[in-house]
Amino acid sequence: MSSRTPTQRLHVACIMDGNGRWARRRGLPRTDGHTAGEEALAEVVRAASDRQVGWLTAFGFSTENWVRPRTEVRHILSLHRKLFSRTEEMNRNNARTRWIGRPFIEKGARTPVLVQKAITKAIADTSANTGLSVTIAFDYGSRAELVRASRQAMTKGVVTPASIQANLYDPEMPPVDLLVRTSGEARISNFMLWQIKGAHIYFTERPWPDFNRHEFDDALASLSSPAL
Ligand code: FPP
Numbered sequence: 001m002s003s004r005t006p007t008q009r010l011h012v013a014c015i016m017d018g019n020g021r022w023a024r025r026r027g028l029p030r031t032d033g034h035t036a037g038e039e040a041l042a043e044v045v046r047a048a049s050d051r052q053v054g055w056l057t058a059f060g061f062s063t064e065n066w067v068r069p070r071t072e073v074r075h076i077l078s079l080h081r082k083l084f085s086r087t088e089e090m091n092r093n094n095a096r097t098r099w100i101g102r103p104f105i106e107k108g109a110r111t112p113v114l115v116q117k118a119i120t121k122a123i124a125d126t127s128a129n130t131g132l133s134v135t136i137a138f139d140y141g142s143r144a145e146l147v148r149a150s151r152q153a154m155t156k157g158v159v160t161p162a163s164i165q166a167n168l169y170d171p172e173m174p175p176v177d178l179l180v181r182t183s184g185e186a187r188i189s190n191f192m193l194w195q196i197k198g199a200h201i202y203f204t205e206r207p208w209p210d211f212n213r214h215e216f217d218d219a220l221a222s223l224s225s226p227a228l
Pocket of ligand 1: 017018065208
């Protein structure tokens with residue numbers, strides 16, 4: 001019999017919405033909301049690790065986010081570098097970093113070299129860890145991922161669910177069990193359309209910077225609630 005607890009196989013994905021509104025309500029610049037959002041994610045990583053969740057995937061930056069004001073984009077990029085440099089913390093949590101998004105060399109990809117290096121280094125420096133897998137979706141869009149996967153599957157002449165899965169950005173990633181979206185919006189926003197096929201969706205009014213370990217537990221508990 002497996003000694004794994006039920007959460008060990010779980011894949012939780014988060015659409016971290018509401019940083020801007022969180023800041024506005026406090027009379028702060030939007031960038032402060034993103035700073036608080038990065039810290040909230042670090043806490044959720046610790047919570048997921050404590051709960052022995054298997055996979056945690058967070059939507060850090062979408063292919064659509066590049067059109068935001070330049071100062072905001074620059075700030076979010078610097079927060080990604082901060083997040084990807086939390087190696088000691090990741091190692092303490094026995095957690096490994098992964099990334100999904102447009103390949104850096106693909107036409108139209110815009111990930112700056114400094115962020116590319118931070119991503120590559122974080123993956124290498126945490127690759128020996130065997131607990132939680134933390135995937136950051138950066139320069140990510142699900143339609144782009146699926147178009148690319150379908151094209152690659154077609155080059156081998158076989159387009160099936162298995163061949164598309166094999167050509168996703170991270171073919172090893174298991175299906176999402178629980179999708180969380182904060183800040184009261186009940187939308188999917190082009191996030192992992194393939195991987196969330198059978199996911200339970202948990203929407204909360206809380207903005208992402210206020211999403212803490214208690215909220216994370218509430219989201220996990222919603223998985224076992226009987227259907228209404
Ligand atoms: C939405 O807030 C959030 C994003 C643009 C993506 C998530 C970014 C963070 C949590 C900041 C740093 C994160 C990482 C992973 C380093 P919004 O600006 O759309 O909020 P609003 O809808 O209230 O304006």
